[in-house]
Every structure is written in C-alpha cells, then in structure tokens.
Amino acid sequence: MNLSSVDFLIQEAFTGIKRNGLMAFASISTIALSLGILGTFVLVALGANHFMASQIGKFEIAVYMNEKIDLTQTQAAADKIGKMPNVASAVVLSKEEEWAQFKRTNPNIESAGLQHNPLPHSIDVRVTDASQTTSMANKIRLMDGVNTVRDGREELRRVMALARVVRGVSAAGVIVLLVTATFIISNAIKLTLYARRREIRIMKLVGATNWFVRVPLIVEGVVFGAIGAIAAWLLLKLGGVYVAQTVEKLPFMAQFSSDIPSSVLALGLIIVGIAIGAAGSFVSIRRFLRD
Amino acid sequence: MNLSSVDFLIQEAFTGIKRNGLMAFASISTIALSLGILGTFVLVALGANHFMASQIGKFEIAVYMNEKIDLTQTQAAADKIGKMPNVASAVVLSKEEEWAQFKRTNPNIESAGLQHNPLPHSIDVRVTDASQTTSMANKIRLMDGVNTVRDGREELRRVMALARVVRGVSAAGVIVLLVTATFIISNAIKLTLYARRREIRIMKLVGATNWFVRVPLIVEGVVFGAIGAIAAWLLLKLGGVYVAQTVEKLPFMAQFSSDIPSSVLALGLIIVGIAIGAAGSFVSIRRFLRD
Amino acid sequence: MIHLTDVFVEYDNGVRALNGLNLSVDKGEFAFVVGSTGSGKSTFLRLLYREVAPSEGSVVVNGEDVANMKPADVPYLRRKLGIVFQDFKLLPQKNLWENLAFALRVIGASPRDIRRRIGDALALVGLTHRCDSFPHQMSGGEQQRAAIARALVNNPTLLIADEPTGNLDPDTSWEIMQLLDQINIRGATVLVATHDSQIVDRMKKRVIQLDSGYLIRDENKGTYQQIES
Amino acid sequence: MIHLTDVFVEYDNGVRALNGLNLSVDKGEFAFVVGSTGSGKSTFLRLLYREVAPSEGSVVVNGEDVANMKPADVPYLRRKLGIVFQDFKLLPQKNLWENLAFALRVIGASPRDIRRRIGDALALVGLTHRCDSFPHQMSGGEQQRAAIARALVNNPTLLIADEPTGNLDPDTSWEIMQLLDQINIRGATVLVATHDSQIVDRMKKRVIQLDSGYLIRDENKGTYQQIES
Ligand SMILES: Nc1ncnc2c1ncn2[C@@H]1O[C@H](COP(=O)(O)OP(=O)(O)OP(=O)(O)O)[C@@H](O)[C@H]1O
Ligand SMILES: Nc1ncnc2c1ncn2[C@@H]1O[C@H](COP(=O)(O)OP(=O)(O)OP(=O)(O)O)[C@@H](O)[C@H]1O
Numbered sequence A, B: 001m002n003l004s005s006v007d008f009l010i011q012e013a014f015t016g017i018k019r020n021g022l023m024a025f026a027s028i029s030t031i032a033l034s035l036g037i038l039g040t041f042v043l044v045a046l047g048a049n050h051f052m053a054s055q056i057g058k059f060e061i062a063v064y065m066n067e068k069i070d071l072t073q074t075q076a077a078a079d080k081i082g083k084m085p086n087v088a089s090a091v092v093l094s095k096e097e098e099w100a101q102f103k104r105t106n107p108n109i110e111s112a113g114l115q116h117n118p119l120p121h122s123i124d125v126r127v128t129d130a131s132q133t134t135s136m137a138n139k140i141r142l143m144d145g146v147n148t149v150r151d152g153r154e155e156l157r158r159v160m161a162l163a164r165v166v167r168g169v170s171a172a173g174v175i176v177l178l179v180t181a182t183f184i185i186s187n188a189i190k191l192t193l194y195a196r197r198r199e200i201r202i203m204k205l206v207g208a209t210n211w212f213v214r215v216p217l218i219v220e221g222v223v224f225g226a227i228g229a230i231a232a233w234l235l236l237k238l239g240g241v242y243v244a245q246t247v248e249k250l251p252f253m254a255q256f257s258s259d260i261p262s263s264v265l266a267l268g269l270i271i272v273g274i275a276i277g278a279a280g281s282f283v284s285i286r287r288f289l290r291d
Numbered sequence C, D: 001m002i003h004l005t006d007v008f009v010e011y012d013n014g015v016r017a018l019n020g021l022n023l024s025v026d027k028g029e030f031a032f033v034v035g036s037t038g039s040g041k042s043t044f045l046r047l048l049y050r051e052v053a054p055s056e057g058s059v060v061v062n063g064e065d066v067a068n069m070k071p072a073d074v075p076y077l078r079r080k081l082g083i084v085f086q087d088f089k090l091l092p093q094k095n096l097w098e099n100l101a102f103a104l105r106v107i108g109a110s111p112r113d114i115r116r117r118i119g120d121a122l123a124l125v126g127l128t129h130r131c132d133s134f135p136h137q138m139s140g141g142e143q144q145r146a147a148i149a150r151a152l153v154n155n156p157t158l159l160i161a162d163e164p165t166g167n168l169d170p171d172t173s174w175e176i177m178q179l180l181d182q183i184n185i186r187g188a189t190v191l192v193a194t195h196d197s198q199i200v201d202r203m204k205k206r207v208i209q210l211d212s213g214y215l216i217r218d219e220n221k222g223t224y225q226q227i228e229s
C-alpha cells in the first residue's frame, strides 16, 4: 500500500461520510450522547474522588482542650506548640466557630435536641514532615489542658475506606457505562455498514482486498468517533455551565466539582471516541467481508 | 383497512424482524441498554426520594427533656403524654440509644472532639391527627422537665427543601436520560430504515399507501421497544442483585433502596420502550416516504 | 387513456429527458416505445405512474391529471396499473410468492383470491417451481419474469413494461410477448419500451420512437427501424 | 486459460445450477455462452471469478486452482479479470467517474494513469458526458455501458460479460460487440453470456450452449440456435 493509495483511502472515507448524511448524523449523535453520559459519570466520579482526597489533607493533628480551658489558655498552648520543632502552624479554633461550621455541614445535628455547644476549643496543628506526625502527637498529648489528641490516623483510615468504596462504585459505573457506550456505538456502526452491505460486496467483486474495503470504513469510524467525542465534550461543557448555575445554591455541590482541566477531559473523550469508533468499525465489518 | 389486512400488516412486521436478524439484534440491544441506564437512574432517583419521604414520617413531635431529668422521670412524662387526647404513641428515647444511633448515621461527629454524650433524654410523640400537632406541642411545652419541643415543622421544612432539590435534580437527570435514550433509539431505528430505503421505495411503486408501508415498520418498532424493555428489566434485576450483594456492607445504601415493585418497573419500562419504538419509527419513516 | 400535452422533463442535474412530448394512447391499444439508449423511454413511462413529474405540460392517465396529483392519491393511481420495471424492483427481503402477495395485499385482495391469482400468474410466466426463492436466488431471466408476473397479478387496465425481455432468451421473450398480447386482447392497454427489434417487427403494433427526448416517429403497425422510403 | 473438470454447482437451497461441466477455453479465444433462462450461464461465469465455489470438480483460471483458492487470494484473481455483471453492480454512492476510478485504485494505478484510462474507457462506450452522474441518474443502457467501461478499464486478460447488451438498442449493442472483438484481437480472452441471437449469428464465434446445467453444444463459428441438420 503506497502513499497515494493511503491518501485515496482517507479521501474515500470522507466522500463516504458526505454522501451518507443521515447515517453520519445518526452515528455521530449516538456516539456524542453515549460519550456524554459516560463523561458525566466520569466527572461525577472524579469529583467525588477529589472531594474525598481533599478531606485527607484536613486532618493532621487535632488537639482538643479540656472543656474548662478557655480561649486565652488555648491560644497560649497553641503558641507553645507553634514553637516546637517540625510544626508548620498551630491555629486555634474556637468552640463557637467550630460549632457554627459543624452545624453548617451537618444540619441534622440541630434536630437531635442539643441544648448547648458540646465542643471544646481546639488547635489545628500542621507538621512540616508527615512522618513526624505520631511522635508530635504524643508530645502534645502530655501538655497541660489537653484532653484528646487525634493524629489524623483514624480519620484518614475512615475517609480512605469511604474513598475506596466511592472509587469502587464509580469505577464499576464507569466500566458498565463504557461497555454500554461501546456496544451502542458499535451497534450504530454495524447498522450503517448493514445499509452498505451491497456496496461492500461490489467492492470485493471488483477485486478490492479486505483491507482496501476496511480502511475507509475504519477511518470513517474514527472520524465519527472523534466528532462525536467533541460534540460530547461541548455537551458536557454546556451542561456543566447550566448545572453550575442552577445548583450553585447547594453548598455540598461545590465540594464535588473536580479539578481536571477541560483539555484533559476533551482529550480523554476523543481518545475513547476514536478507539470505540475504530474498534466498532473493525469488528462490525468482519461479518460483511466473509463472502 | 379491513381485519385481514391488519392481520397481514402485523405478519409483515414479524417476517421483517425475522429476515433482518442483525438489524433486529442491534436495535433491540441498543434499546435495552438505553432503557437499562435510564431505569437505573430512575431507580436511584426514586430510592433517594423514598429515603427523603421516609424521613418525613420520623418527625412528629420531639420532646427534649432538661439535662437534669433522668430516664425514670422521662418515662413518667411519656406516660402522661400518652394519655392525652389525639396522641397515638409516646415513646421514650434514652440519650444513650439516641447518641449511639446518631453516631452511626453521622460518623464525623466523633472527630469533632466531643467528650461526652451531649444529648438529653427525649420522647417521640405521634399524633392521630396531623392538624393537631401544633396545639399538642404547645400543651407539652408547658409540662415539667421539658426543655424544648419541636413539632416537626422546621425539620419537615428542611427535609422537604432537600427533597425538592433531590427530586429536581433527579427529575432533570431522568429527563436528560429519557431524551438521550429516545434519541439513541430513534437513531437506531432510523438506520434500520435507511438500510431498507430501497424496499420502502419499491413498496410505494407498487401502490402501497404511506400507512401500508408505515404500519409494519411501526409494529416492528413497538416489538423492538417491548423486547428491549424486557431485556432492560432483566438487566436491572440482575444488576440489582449483583449490586445488592456487593454493596450490602454500606449501611446508607439500604436506606436508598426503593420500594417500587418489580412489576411496576417492568410495566413502566415496557410502556416507555413501546412509546419510544413506535414514535421513533413513525418519525423516522417520514423522510423515506416523501418521494 | 393516456394524453400527454407539451411535456418537458428536466431532472435535478439539468438533464432534459423529454422535450415537448405530445402523445395520446387510447384504451385497448398496444404500443411499443423504442429509441436508442438514453432517449427518454423510461422517463416517459415513469411519468405515467408519477415516479417523475413533468417540469412543464400535462399528463392525463385514465382521466386523471397525474402531473398535479396530490401525493396521497398516487398509490391509488398505481394500483390500477401493472408495471414491469427495467431493473425489476423486486423486494429483496421477500420471496417470489410474497412479492406477488404484497402487490395484491396492497389493493386489498382476499387471502383466497391472492392464492388463486398468484398461482395463475406464476404459471403464466413459468415460475411456479421458484415461488420460495428470494430475488438474489433467481437468475436474471427469472427475476424478469417475476417482475412481469407481479405486474399482471392485479389485472391492470394499463400495463407498462420497461424492457421486459432484456434478460430473456428469444423463445421466452416471444412467449412473454404473446402473453402481453393476450392481456391486451382481454381489454388492457399495453405500453412496452423495448430494444428487441425482432419482437417489434414480428408483432406489427403501434411504434412510438423517441430520440433525445423528442418524439420522432409514431406509426401504426410499425417496425423497429423506420423503413426508408 | 480456463479449465473446468466435472464441475457441479449446487446452491444453498438445493438448486443444481451446473451438472458435471467439462470445458476448456484457450487464451485469446472469444466465446458466447447461450442457453435459455435459468440454464446456468451466470453460474458458470461466477465460478470463474469465485463468486460461487463448485460443490464438486475443479476450476482452473489462468493456471490457478480457483475452486480451492484461499479467500485472501481471490481479490488478486479478480483484478486480472474484467467483469460485466448482469445486474451491473455499480457502486450506488459513487458517480460514474468514481466507479471506474475505484476499480483502478484497487489495482494500484497512479492518479495520472487513472485519469487517462478512465477518459479512454468512457470515450469507447460513449459516456464521457455522463461522468458526473450517479448510477440512479443514468438510463438502463447507460448503466450497462458504464458497467462495460469499468470491466475494460484495467486491461483485463480475461473479460467476462454477462448479458452485456440486454438494455441496449441493436446499434449500440453491435458497437459494444465490435469493442469486445477489438479487445479480443488485442489479446484478451472474452466470454460473453447473451440472449441476443442476431449478435451471436453475426459474430460467428465459438458458442457454448447450456441447458439445465448441462453442456449441450460447443461449436466454433456457431450460431445462436443449433442448426438442425
Ligand atoms: N444464489 C442462488 N441461490 C439459489 N439458486 C440460484 C442462485 N442463483 C441462481 N440460482 C438458480 O440456479 C439456476 C441457474 O441460474 P443462472 O443465474 O446461472 O441462470 P442463467 O443461465 O444465467 O439465466 P438467465 O439467462 O436468466 O440469467 C436457476 O434456476 C436459478 O434459479
Ligand atoms: N434520475 C435521473 N436523474 C438525472 N438524469 C436522469 C435520471 N434518469 C434518467 N436520466 C437521464 O435522462 C435521459 C433519459 O433517460 P431514460 O432512462 O428515460 O432513457 P431510456 O430511453 O429509458 O434509455 P435506456 O434504453 O437506456 O433504458 C438519459 O440521458 C439519462 O441519463
């Protein structure tokens, strides 16, 4: 296969697309919608994952003072901790602030009949070297007025466990949707080829090899996949803007937005689109080439 | 159109399906997968909704005792309330039980540095007549040892607001998926018709009216839709069993399972499948009947 | 039966297929349409069953104005006609029997009627043994005869045959022509576009000759070639 | 060039299309294949380019065993042949020029070569003015000539034509036959299945006659009908 014939085969694919407007539209829109749904799910899954990950950084060492200890005493303890080696920062969190914050993220706490703020003052300590966390926690634990010290281990474990579940469920969801999208897209391609079975037979009768028939159709699948992916990306962008506008009021949604750049998303969709398009065409053509 | 010709047209549809195995398979599986995804989303949405709704019934009148009041005193107050008119039941909830339960559903409460159970004992009062709730609450509020009485109004409002959001988001999701599924399915049907455009032209040339050409194809669409819907239902059943087995450990998932009976689900899917199949065929045929 | 007045046909791509055709065919006539390839024979026939519409002029078939017919009325026009297409146009997903049955179902024939009439038509063209075959399982000539059988099966008042013997051997061709003649004698109007000079010469029927979309000859008891005199 | 030994062909539906055919055609020969409709002419030709495989017997074309050929080799066999199909088999989505270009692309011709050869072939069959038309925009005879042009365009060593003049008027038919004769004189082997008795009689070439799948006559300088003697 020399260069001019590669050229010809690609040209073939494009005239094919042009002359079969309906087919092209149906295939491309099917691909776009399938990938759009898939992409939505991937975004939500990534967002959830990102949310989980963002939680991890929150826990380093939490120092809860005795209930008797007031804010000034807490501040003094914080200053002391701040001067210890390996400590990056030691910030006082007043019980009032914490309680307000807690109620905001856990609205149902209020319905449980609480009659006063049950929280103590606390200090948020960040270390410069994560490996020192435990030894630091042990030192702080011995200080006056300190009731409990959490070195984030347990929280981390809890969050990680939840993250694993979320990751597992969303990975399963993405795989199911990927399989579904692949199947739907390859069905669409199969039907467009079915509509052209006569054409394929004629090509073979005038001496075309299987590859000569296949290449333009695979190129066509690739082009459909790529265009469909771009359309899906646009849909997601538009949908994302719309959702962002309407659901903005929900505070917990903001935490869910993922930080993958839109170019990566576009690239990912296009790769998946092209892969499905090419593979779908390749597999579907086989049955029409047999005779 | 007499009976025998209706008979004939339906027969036509079935031989059509039989002779176009590939097309039938591709269309039906596309429908099944689209409806399957749609169905999954509907189930999740209904589950979330159901969870919300189930929360509503939980609040009628919550009576929180003073912190000093112990369990025996609380029980006495509950007995007194139980004898009041319009009261269906008055159950004591010990602070220990409530706290254990609360920690279970709000695992992050523990990480907030709580040093003792902050909850008081409480009484769950259910009334026989919902319209009496407020006046009952006012009566109870005057009793000895009672600290706060919540008549569920606020909670209800809060839950209802959340429920509205969940409902809105899931309704939007269902609509987007429904539109997507309709589009994908009608694309598949369009492609099967495209493959048969020559056949349709010939039928018109031997004197078939548009309806004569249309009816078998619509019947075909209906059959595809129905079979696809049944397949989608089976997929959901199998998927549901699988998910239930693997995600059983997650406590919050149990609350999300919906209670719509599987026959209603099946019926719904079949109706949607048939509607999309029929409408998809009907709309798609038009362009092939023009000349 | 058929009246064409100043008919022009121009296809989408600008090709002028008919140029001011004026022509009448009476009920019960038998006429051949001849002319070199691309002269407009098929286009003329397509006008009669409204597969193409004239860009100018009027076409009246059976007293109906075909040129300005509503699309919804076209099927009813076609049901009264029997048409043998140059490229057969058999339904590829239906076997021979079903192809004929479809044409009869369309006009609302009863199941018993359908069985009888299909049996008769297949016997006439000698394809009874092929009734289970799909078009792609038949030879060229068999497909052609199948197309003829389908055109005959609904007892048309006007039979239009476009090159009905192009794939048939001379003997079978002659038999088919005798068949069309029989149908004509029983009262149907018959129009046959053909290149088969032997048949035209032997049948001695009216001959309509087209050339580049112009009517250049129209004579009764004519021959395929104009006899130079 | 072509050697058939005890060839039987039975189609999927049980129809016996060829019954023990023994036949040889030498390089450079010109032969007509005749026989009534359904006698097996097309089936015989299809054997040569491996559209059907014999259920029994051997088929050798150009020294290659076609009956047992690997599927991957079939395209290379076909590229050396020129085939006019009874139903034309033009690519519906390509216009005339592209149809011919495709056949040349397949054999790897250069763009300049392609332009020149298509120009020549279209001029030979008189379709230069139709090169932008799609098959459905051409008359029956034009499609047939397009199919012939495609078969000629790659200078085949063996030209197989199945009913190449069924849709052509006698003058055009004769011109096409002269064309095939020219190609034959230039060295190609030519096999033509036809029902056109005038042409067969006039050309005085070898005639192979089939009947119900049996070879019943094979004579040089023969006529369409066996001359009773
Ligand atoms: N694909 C097929 N499947 C089954 N039977 C077939 C198939 N093709 C041809 N036949 C049958 O085989 C027999 C020979 O067919 P063939 O096409 O070779 O005839 P032919 O001589 O070319 O006839 P014609 O002159 O009508 O073209 C016929 O009876 C036909 O019905
Ligand atoms: N659908 C179409 N679109 C454009 N041009 C067409 C179309 N059909 C036919 N033509 C052109 O119109 C002219 C007349 O075609 P028509 O089919 O009527 O010829 P014909 O006399 O039937 O020829 P033949 O004997 O070859 O069948 C031809 O030049 C043809 O190319």
Ligand SMILES: [Mg+2]
Binding pocket: C041, C042, C043, C086, C162, D139, D140, D141
């Ligand atoms: Mg014609």
Ligand SMILES: [Mg+2]
Binding pocket: C139, C140, C141, D041, D042, D043, D086, D162
């Ligand atoms: Mg044949």
